[in-house]
Amino acid sequence: MKFLKKHIYIIAGLFLLAACKPEVKTAQLTHGSANFSRFIAVGNSLTAGYADGGLYLDGQLNSYPSIMAGQMQSVGGGSFNQPLFTSAQANGSGYLQLTGFNADGTPITTPVTTDLAIRGILPVPGFGNVTLYTKYTGDIENYGVPGIKLLNITYAPYGNLNGYFERLLPNDAPTNTTDYLDFVTAKPFTFFSDWLGNNDALLYATSGGAGDVLTDETTFAQLYSLSISKLTATGAKGVVATIPDVTSIPYFNTVTVNAIVAGVQKLNPAVQGIYINALVSGTTYAPRLATAKDLIVLTFPTSMIGQLVSTPYGELPYGLTPYSPIDNQYVLDANEIALTQEHVLSFNSTITSIAASKGLAVFDAYTFLNNIKQNGLVIDGLNLNSNYISGGLFSLDGVHLTPRGYAIVANEFIKAINSKYGSNIPLANVANYRGVKFP
Amino acid sequence: MRKLLLLLWLALPVCAFSQGFQVNLEGEKQIGMGHTGTGLLTDGASVFFNPGAVAMLPENYVQAGISPLVFQSVFNPSGSNVQYHTLNKIAPPFTFYGVWGPKSSWWKFGFGVYTPFGGLTDWGDNWQGKYVLESLNLKAIYFQPTLSIKLADFVSIGGGFVYNRGSVDLTQAIPLANQAGQDGQAELKGTGHGYGWNAGIYFKTESGVTVGITHRSGVSTTINNGNAIFTVPTALQSYFPQPNTFKSTIPLPAVNSVGIGFYPSPKWTLALDMNITSWNVYKTLEFDYKYTTPDLQNTVSPRNYNDAFTFRAGAQYKSSPRTAWRFGGGFATTAVGDSYVTPEAPDANRVYFTGGFGYLISKHLDLDASFEFEHLLSRTSTNIQYQLSGTYESNIYIPGVSLSYHW
Structure with missing residues (x-):
């Protein structure tokens, strides 16, 4: 057709136009006054990516520090190594799996016992049995050690009593003498996250106040001050987090x-x-x-x-x-709860005042998780809450988080960092991380 | 005794005909002129633009056109530098009009089939808002018989009956991971129908200016027995009974229009149109399922739309008796409040520009081509229900072509 011949270029041009996608102008990314070139994560099971009652590869890969480090890549973050279990031993310590529901709707969980990374059991006189795991020998940026208390960080023999710490150390138990604080600060770093202290209250609470003790409040303050001084000694900046109210977790709110x-x-x-x-x-x-208060x-x-x-x-x-x-x-009866809460509040006032004095960013996990317990959390079309399994945030052990929960925590850390240091580390996409896996 | 209350896993569901779904592609000649036509006598598309003008048409018409539409949206989540784009999918709005009456008679009969609302949005299953929406394909096809009567040489009226056949196909991720860690999915798929009417009046003033006023009624479209298909992990299937159906009613809004045509010279036609779309009928979106469980409840989502205004202007220049060049543009206000923006058609104030070309191939046959570019202004919002927060921006590219036979 004559018309088409005449106007073929116009039509082709119009279709070319159609290929231009719209773009939203976004702010230039910046690390602000912080330097993320070597970011280390200090903490306990939450930091290690512990979930479903165990430490295993999938949980490690979705730990909040690794999610944070991934987001830091775009503002000068360096490589972030975690003491991962190998894929042949991907199930690490073993963990709980949801395998079905009873007729009354209660869940059935089953332990996973294959492909574990257990190396042996070491009986320690006067302490008990220590489960040892396959050693990890590579670089480490995620120093999360399940079970560690702030109380333990300067105790030299601790590397022989905690199998998760032992696997990071060069020597076999019982010959380790490096304490946790020295171990994590041995190599230079520019930025740290520190979420220690949960177990100083939590282990007492989860054992019903029977199997463990609360860390003394003064001792906690001394050790916290010491650890932050050491972490900031070479000019590193960082972010710390408060300790959640232990009663905000489904471990205590599911069986009533x-x-x-x-x-x-x-x-x-x-x-x-x-x-x-x-x-x-x-x-x-x-x-x-x-x-109902118990x-x-x-x-x-x-x-x-x-x-x-x-x-x-x-x-x-x-x-x-x-x-x-x-x-x-x-x-955990009413009086034990009061005792635990009193300690947690004291620990948290220590954490926030020391962080303020050192100019560190603070993620107030206490307030954040209490708020979720009260009001739930809606984000990107997800309705999340603190309920066991259905809440989407907590894993099958009722204490630790799902990958989705860890992603939300990573974003809260990032928000705290961004507001303190003028950076704009992009937030992670929570929808990319799963909740509990169903059969 | 670990009581498990599986509650509200589904942020179910979104599905809105928003302003984004008002298609405004009802005739290639009119698109070229900024989609004006309420106050003009152009061709058979008057069945849509102003049924009151149909009786004034000098000839009878049979015409058909198509305007393949690419809706490209981008979403940038708050606090992130990531940009999510919709997949390029082409929605095909089309028109068919027939107008017939005895030569120089006082009446004409018209029939139109057109798509005044529709949309095709596919964000994929891997974006930040997947629990709000993955994809949505919806169509409303209006069938409209029309009768128009010339009351005098300078005034005519007309009215039509509208039957709408609407269809929706919506998918959304469900945040219930299976053993492989993959999400579940909800798909709501169905067709429904609704009825409405429209009426218009058309004047030729003594000064030569032509004026049209129309009302197109709301068409409340009900989908009964739509399929509600839920893919969830095996252990949870009893909470999402299958097969299941849903019912939902979507009030497609009424549109009031006024348009004016000016004829400064035999070669030039200028037109202005204004439309008010009564989106405020759209307060909530409700879905009722045939079978509900504690986890699959009927839903009510707030929409609280506002009436939206569109201002249009266009011109046609006849460079020869056989060829016409057209251009135009306009501005439309959004119907959607800041807290109610959703990804199905992320609405915002919009501007658009059009161009067109018409050629008389033979004595009885017109070929018309048009192109429209619409830009939805960048808009940052946090949806009140889903807490999906970020900035949307959209471009729409619409080439179009039609053939009109007239005698």
Whole structure:
């Protein structure tokens, strides 16, 4: 057609135009007054990427420091090495997997026991058995060690008592003598994140106040000051985080006193409540009826309730009489909660005041997670909350996070860094990280 | 006894005919002139532009056109430098008009088939807003028989009945990962219908200026028995019963228009149009499922749209009796408040420019080509329901061509 011949160039030009995609003008990326060329992460299980009751490769790959480091790449971040398990031993320490639901909707979890990285068990006299893992010998930027307390960071033999730390050290237990603080600061670094201190309160709480002790508040302040002085000694900048309220995690909010009582009353309406062995004061415990203010741990086997156990008063149903109360290890009672919360508040005021004095950025995890517990969190069309499994944030152990939870934490760290140092590290895309895996 | 309350996993669902879905591609001659035509006598497209003008058309018409449309959007999440682009997909709005009446009679009958609303947006399954929307394909096809009557030499009126056949196909990721870590997906797919009407009046004033006023009614379109397809991990299938259906009603808004035509010389035609689209009918979007569970609830999403205004201007220059050159443009205000912007058609104030060319191939046959470029201004918003926060910007490229036979 004549028309087409005449105007073919115009038409071709119009189609070329159509190939231009719109672009949004974004701010020039900058590292601000910070230098991310060697970023190290100091902390415990949360920092290591622990999830679902274990440390395994998939969790490590989704640790919040590695997500942060990935985002720092665009503002001068260097390489970020993690002590990863090999793919042949990808399941590391082993972990819990969700394998189904019971008819009543309760989840069934099963431990993963293949492809582990367990090297052996070392009995340590006066301490107990230490599980040893396959050694990691490469470079390390993520120094997260599951189980470590702030209390442990200057204790030289600690490398023989914690298998996750031992695997990073050159020597085999029991011959290690390097303490954690010296180990992480041995090589020069320019930026650090520090989220230590959780276990100084959490391990007491998760053991129902029975299997561990709270770190003394003054000792905590001294060690925190010491560690921050050492981390900032060579001019490195950094970000620290406060310690979450231990009662904000699903580990304590999933199995509730009211739910247990309701379950028992279905079978026996005469039952008034369940008995626990509760803290009176100091180290004195006495049995009493549980109330909604007492928290039951996620791992409590509820089937124990009502089973006959032998007591000085004869065979009595477990948990249903003052002579056969629920064991202390399964309950964080109201007084233990108060004690834990008092310590956490003290730890946090130490953390924020020392961070302020050193000019460090602070991610207030305490406020952030309490806020999620109260109000939930909606982000990019995701409805998240602190509920076990369905909340999307917490992994199957009810304490540690899912990759999605870790991505959200990484973004909160990044926001704190950006606002303190005038950088604009881009936020990670939370939608790229999964929640709990379902069968 | 670890009670598991699986609640509100789905931010279900978005699906909105927003201003972004008002297509405004109802005739190539008119597109060339900035999509004006309410106050003009141009061709069979008057069935759409002003049914009141149909009786004044000097000839009978049969015509068809197509305007393949590429809607390119970009999203830049707040606090990030990443840019997510929609995939290039071509939506094909089309028009068909027939106008017939006895020569020089006082009446004419018209019939139109056109697509006043529609959209094709595909962000893919790997972008930041995938839990809000992955892709959306929706169409509204209006069928409109029309009768127009000339009351006097200077005034005519007309009205039509509208039957709408609408279809929607929406996909959205569900944040429930399977063992491979992959998301679930929801797909809502269905067709529905609705009814409406329109009416117009057309004047030739003594000064030679022509004026048109039209009302196109709202068309409330209901989808009954749409398929609601949920792909979720096996252990959760009972929470998302299959097969399932949904019902939803989408109120396509009424449009009031006024247009004026000027004829400064025999070669020049100038036109101005203004439209008010009554988007404020769109308060909420509701989806009702046939089978609901604690995790699959009927949903109500706030939309709270505002009425939107469009101002259009266009011109035609006849360089010879056989050839016409057209150009135009306009400005449209957004119907969507800052807190309600969604990715299905990220609405914003928009500007557009058009150009066109018409050629009389033979005594009875017109070939018309048009091109429209629309730019949706950059807009930063945080959606109140989804907390998806970022900046959108969109370009729309629309070439078009039509053939009109007239006698």
